[in-house]
Amino acid sequence: MQPSAGLITALNKMREMSVQDGSVYHQYIPVIDENTDISKFGQPILDSNLTPVYNEFFHLLKRIAFVAINTKNFRNPLTQLEGDNLPLGYAGENIYVNPANATAFNVNDFAGLLQKYEARVSVEYLTVNMDVQYKVSLTREKVRNAFTSWGELENFINGIINSLYNGAAIDTYRFTKNLVPAAFKDGRVKYEIVDEPTTEAKGKAFIKLCRKLYTNFQLPSTKYNAWKDYGGDDVEPITTWSNPEDIVVMIRSDVDAEVDVDVLAAAFNMDKADFMGRVIVVDDFDLYDNEGTKIYDGSSILALIADKSFFKIRVQDYAMDEFYNANARAWTYFLNKTAMYNTSLFANACVLATAAPSSGSDSE
DSSP, rough: OOOOOOHHHHHHHHHHHHHTTTTSSSSOOOOOTTTHHHHHHHHHOTTTTTTHHHHHHHHHIIIIHHHHHHOOOOOOOOOGOOOOOTTTTTTOOEEEEOOOOOOOOOOOOGGGOOOOOOEEEEEEOOOOOOOEEEEEEEEHHHHHTTTOOOHHHHHHHHHHHHIIIIIIHHHHHHHHHHHHHHHHHTTSSEEEOOSSSSHHHHHHHHHHHHHHHHHTTTSSSSSSOOHHHHGGGGSSOOOBBGGGGGGGEEEHHHHHHSSSSHHHHTTTTTTHHHHTEEEEEEOOOOOOOOTHHHHOOOTTTTEEEEGGGGGGEEEEEEEEEEEEETTTEEEEEEEEEEEEEESSSOEEEEEESSSSSOOOOOOO
């Protein structure tokens, strides 16, 4: 069996990096092509007298092979909602300055020249609330078995990718999706009551509401952000609006199946192809804890229409570490992720639901 093109690219890139680093790996490992024998490649790595080569193989693998080999990765449809990475020393504040109020011109108001006019500033505080590790350990026996054929080696590397990066991608999907029912349950997002579009008439009503929200989001208003609702009487309402290209629709898959996409796209003044880029289909809006237990029943939520800025998702750290345990003769990879998953009270957003949010836990 010949090595795949992806595997050849990854392994040769590892060798190039060794040359650049001035390490010993490239001195023992040949350049790989479709005719290279797996045993010729693996022998110096598995040779117990060449421990530095064995160790460097795992170090280089961490640096390049994970992103160079094609595998069946989970493509998280919610990644488009993520913002830029968090800078060091991030304070966790989101500041919004309300538009200034007009006053009537008064030619005799000389005192007004010296008056101080405070900006109408509102602040919300955001938190880094995800700090996790994904781990996989590789024994020397597993490594030895991986070098029996090119196919086994590629499966070995892909298995590591599936364990670590897919685990992180699936959790990212879950964390992002959880933001919607959490905000709905806690009163941190506006909502409208609508029937599930199971009939033609109800479908038309659903699309009409979507059209209304899409249009109204683009106009300056205090109606579609939750700042005043959540903050209470002590806070001043803020006026917000959305650019049409920033408005997205997150919709439950069964609801999406009931709605005529062409009609819904027309409601957003877009052709179907452009509109589909704005639609994010999810399986449900139930809220789950870190153990995967349902803690809130979100079955009343049909969809969310929101400005992308409603989602405050920023990654602070996403990096791989490795460690060799001589006692167990095993390498362990650690994929570290630290991130912020929040929603903004300043952004236009509206949940379309069949009922008002219930309070408390609705776990099954």
